[in-house]
Amino acid sequence: MDSTVIILLCCFAFLAGFVDAIVGGGGLIQTPAGLILLPQFPVATVIGSLKIPAFTGTAFAARQYLKKVQVNWKQVSLMGLTAFIAAFAGSELLSQVSNRFMKPIIFVVLIGVALYTYSQKSFGQHTHKVIHPKHQFLYSILISLVIGFYDGFIGPGAGSF
Known part of the structure; x- marks a missing residue:
């Protein structure tokens, strides 16, 4: 691997980490960079x-x-297990799909998720819906099933939903 590629990957990783720490969505920067700079993988x-890093x-x-929120650990544990199983299924499906098919799909989905994420003016503000x-x-x-599967299959932007 060329040292220029490694330097560029490090720069994109730093930028993604910086953006992720402030507003989230660092994977929306790092994933396209990785796919473009590492086409052989x-x-x-x-x-x-x-x-x-995600x-x-x-x-x-x-x-x-x-530190700030009281959590229902029973419900969170169930959601975590469900999301883990769904993410595993998503990653298994991803490993079966050809690169030629997946790359354009991922770029279109990432653009859509980025537009959705950055257009949400109230994103991250406290809202309380009674269910x-x-x-x-x-x-x-x-x-948990939907977000877990998306996270395993594509990944970046899963926190936007």
Whole structure:
């Protein structure tokens, strides 16, 4: 691998980390950079490699969130398990799809997610929607399935939903 590519990847990683720390969405910068600068690698390999910094950023954000918010650990545990299973299924599907098919799909989806993320003026502000307790279980499972699958299949921007 050319040293220029490594330097560019590091620059994009720094920029993505900076943006992610301020407003989130660093993966929307780092993923296209990785796919463009590393065309010789399968899409699944590039996206899988970018999960390490994404996990780190999410872990730090979750730590800060947990300091401020009371969490229903039973529900969060169930959602985490559901999202993990769905993400595994998404990543398995990604590994089966050809690069030629996936690259254009990923770029279109990432542009859509970026537009959605940056157009949300109230994104990140506190909102409280009351969901009837009878529906909470079903909603939490469905949301975890969808977001988990998306995160495993494509990844960046999953926190926008």
